[in-house]
Amino acid sequence: MSVFSLDPAQIAWCAQLRTLAAERLRPLAEAGEPGRVNRPLVAALGELGLLRRVFTGSALELCLLRESLAHGSTEAETALALQGLGAAPVHQAGTGAQRERWLPEVAAGRAVAAFALSEPEAGSDAAAIALKAAPDGPGWRLSGEKCWISNAPEADFYTVFARTAEGAGTRGITAFLVPADRPGLSGSPLEMLSPHPIGALAFDGVPVGPDDVLGQADRGFRVAMRTLDLFRPSVGAFAVGMAQAALDAALAHTAARTAFGGPLMDLQSVAHTVAEMATRTEAARLLVYAAAAAYDDGAADVPARSAMAKLLATETAQYVVDAAVQLHGAQALRRGHLLEHLYREVRAPRIYEGATEVQRTVIARRLYAAAGRGSDAAAPPAGAPAAGHFPTGGAPQSTSATPDTGPSPATMRAGGLVRAAAGPSDTGRGRPSGSSSAAGPSSRPEPPPGTGAAPAGPHAPGAKPPAEEGPAEEGPAEESPV
Numbered sequence: 188m189s190v191f192s193l194d195p196a197q198i199a200w201c202a203q204l205r206t207l208a209a210e211r212l213r214p215l216a217e218a219g220e221p222g223r224v225n226r227p228l229v230a231a232l233g234e235l236g237l238l239r240r241v242f243t244g245s246a247l248e249l250c251l252l253r254e255s256l257a258h259g260s261t262e263a264e265t266a267l268a269l270q271g272l273g274a275a276p277v278h279q280a281g282t283g284a285q286r287e288r289w290l291p292e293v294a295a296g297r298a299v300a301a302f303a304l305s306e307p308e309a310g311s312d313a314a315a316i317a318l319k320a321a322p323d324g325p326g327w328r329l330s331g332e333k334c335w336i337s338n339a340p341e342a343d344f345y346t347v348f349a350r351t352a353e354g355a356g357t358r359g360i361t362a363f364l365v366p367a368d369r370p371g372l373s374g375s376p377l378e379m380l381s382p383h384p385i386g387a388l389a390f391d392g393v394p395v396g397p398d399d400v401l402g403q404a405d406r407g408f409r410v411a412m413r414t415l416d417l418f419r420p421s422v423g424a425f426a427v428g429m430a431q432a433a434l435d436a437a438l439a440h441t442a443a444r445t446a447f448g449g450p451l452m453d454l455q456s457v458a459h460t461v462a463e464m465a466t467r468t469e470a471a472r473l474l475v476y477a478a479a480a481a482y483d484d485g486a487a488d489v490p491a492r493s494a495m496a497k498l499l500a501t502e503t504a505q506y507v508v509d510a511a512v513q514l515h516g517a518q519a520l521r522r523g524h525l526l527e528h529l530y531r532e533v534r535a536p537r538i539y540e541g542a543t544e545v546q547r548t549v550i551a552r553r554l555y556a557a558a559g560r561g562s563d564a565a566a567p568p569a570g571a572p573a574a575g576h577f578p579t580g581g582a583p584q585s586t587s588a589t590p591d592t593g594p595s596p597a598t599m600r601a602g603g604l605v606r607a608a609a610g611p612s613d614t615g616r617g618r619p620s621g622s623s624s625a626a627g628p629s630s631r632p633e634p635p636p637g638t639g640a641a642p643a644g645p646h647a648p649g650a651k652p653p654a655e656e657g658p659a660e661e662g663p664a665e666e667s668p669v
């Protein structure tokens with residue numbers, strides 16, 4: 188990737204993915220039941236070697252995957268993303284045994300993963316989670332509820348965030364890998380506006396032991412934040428893919444549809460609307476790519492860039508899909524029309540992984556901290572969201588107390604969009620060094636999907652990420668009040 192564009196190999200890979208999504212994956216998605224896990228679709232993503240890429244590729248590749256799949260099949264895109272979200276904590280912080288047990292199955296599409304953080308009373312305010320882990324012999328028993336959990340209740344395992352220490356804020360949360368067949372665990376599906384598979388979970392004294400802990404006890408909030416830091420820009424990529432699909436449909440329709448003696452495209456207001464849709468989509472795309480590239484570079488300003496990318500892309504997609512509906516007229520609202528589908532799909536990403544308002548707060552806090560006007564990057568004002576809310580997904584670096592030492596080289600390379608408020612120690616908290624992502628945005632895609640070719644790098648499922656072998660990070664985000 189050059190500064191402002193993908194390279195030819197990346198462009199070709201995206202085209203292949205769009206074709207694959209439309210021709211191979213969309214029929215599988217259409218055969219599934221809305222709101223339920225579509226196992227044949229997940230299996231196909233595994234057979235095509237795409238799930239593996241979520242763990243072995245860079246953040247930019249993850250974005251390209253999500254954007255391209257979303258263009259042809261939002262269900263395929265979401266199935267892929269949810270496997271990544273649910274299993275990333277295992278990949279990032281799991282023991283060898285946990286990784287060997289689950290990651291190859293997830294990558295093959297045989298096991299379905301889920302990320303269970305949100306609760307009925309703790310959504311944006313994720314640090315307020317109450318699911319209790321009560322000590323029980325060498326382990327714990329989990330009691331409480333999780334809500335709005337994608338892939339629940341049909342997942343094969345859940346990454347569950349539970350409170351192991353009362354009154355300890357984000358430092359009293361532990362991440363557990365909970366197989367779905369544990370006694371005391373039950374769940375129910377939720378019907379939502381979008382076709383997203385989602386449900387609620389009930390924990391009635393579910394036993395978990397030391398072998399089920401992901402990372403360290405009481406340090407699970409960090410696991411959640413690191414996962415979300417990777418995935419937040421890619422939510423923007425999902426939105427860009429939907430926006431592009433809506434724009435393409437609008438172009439085709441307004442060129443073909445005649446009214447008042449000519450095609451709609453001859454009406455200036457129509458042409459200008461299409462131009463606006465395209466311009467905003469491209470701007471969102473560039474911001475998403477920049478955020479992902481910054482992540483891959485280990486840049487210090489990743490949190491603000493990710494927040495901007497997620498915010499702009501999801502809001503843009505909502506505008507573009509709505510405009511496309513308007514240009515189509517009534518037919519777009521007919522059940523089964525692409526735009527009717529996108530209209531339902533495009534709404535949720537403005538809420539999950541950081542509501543738009545929360546992203547704005549994260550951006551503003553970073554701006555003021557960088558300008559030396561914030562009270563303290565590590566101590567957000569009372570009532571302000573911790574960078575670590577599930578959605579916000581602020582990474583540890585987002586609230587680092589390290590004094591502002593000016594933009595790091597990585598920040599400058601990335602254009603210095605937001606001056607780094609965190610010091611160089613933040614660098615490298617993104618994709619662990621040594622992964623394929625270390626090649627940054629210029630890394631080449633692997634062989635075409637469908638070949639099943641699997642890289643044997645250090646981040647292949649089953650391999651331990653180097654970053655986890657280093658000293659534990661102590662991010663102030665874990666101390667942030669919510």
Ligand SMILES: Cc1cc2nc3c(=O)[nH]c(=O)nc-3n(C[C@H](O)[C@H](O)[C@H](O)COP(=O)(O)OP(=O)(O)OC[C@H]3O[C@@H](n4cnc5c(N)ncnc54)[C@H](O)[C@@H]3O)c2cc1C
Nearest residue numbers: 302303304305310311335336337535539540542544572578
């Ligand atoms: C389709 C879908 C899939 C999901 N998947 C998962 C999943 O897999 N795992 C999981 O753990 N969770 C998941 N969630 C839950 C999601 O993370 C929460 O919905 C999100 O955190 C918002 O929480 P909430 O819905 O409780 O809204 P609240 O936190 O109650 O917020 C409601 C609204 O209040 C406003 N608001 C909140 N905080 C602030 C603030 N600080 N500043 C300004 N305004 C604010 C915003 O407008 C926000 O939309 C999913 C949600 C959806 C819709």
